Amino acid sequence: MKVLRGLFAVFLASLLAGCGYNTIQQRDEAVKSAWAEVLSQYQRRADLIPNIVATVKGEADFEKTTLQNVIEARAKATAIQATPELVNNPEAFAKFTQAQGELSSALSRLLVTVENYPNLKANAAFQDLRTQLEGTENRIGIARNRYIKSVEDFNTFIRQLPQNLTAMVFGYKPKAQFAVENEAAISKPPTVDFGTPKK
Helix, strand or coil, X not given: XXXXXXXXXXXXXXXXXXXXXXXXXHHHHHHXXXXXXXXXXXXXXXXXXXXXXXHHHCCCCCCHHHHHHHHHHHHHHHHCCCCHHHHHCHHHHHHHHHHHHHHHHXXXXXXXXXXXXXXXXXXXXXXXXXHHHHHHHHHHHHHHHHHHHHHHHHHHHHHCCCHHHHHHHHCCCCCCCCXXXXXXXXXXXXXXXXXXXXX
């Protein structure tokens, strides 16, 4: 009887290995790891924002609407529970990425507005924070690219035979992917208007 159980265990292990179960596990873990890095970089950015806001508030006549937009966008982005399971829920993932996109836009508008304030541009503390923010944005881009690649590998693998059968049996579905917010808008060439030359 023990021999029969041992043979059955060996057969089951070889069956699972041959159907891609182990590789699905590895790729699923790679997606989770890449996602954790994305979240870490988003958190790093969220942690920088209060310092940036505090520095900008010191500028007496700074545009309050721009600053308020950053504060609200940060609150919205950090209010979403960012868990590893988020990548398995396309709707929640879309809300999360939309909130992060809104925060990126608000920060971009803030940094453009800062150009009109020489005191802020000359402020060493603000420039240091700005450099840290730019570095964080670069890290976010790198982390997102790694995540995109790991999701692509996972999704492609679970759609192939025989792994697709294994994925179906064990409930593995394609992971959510980052997407361009408005694909139609980026397919159009930008319009450039240099205006009427001054005389």
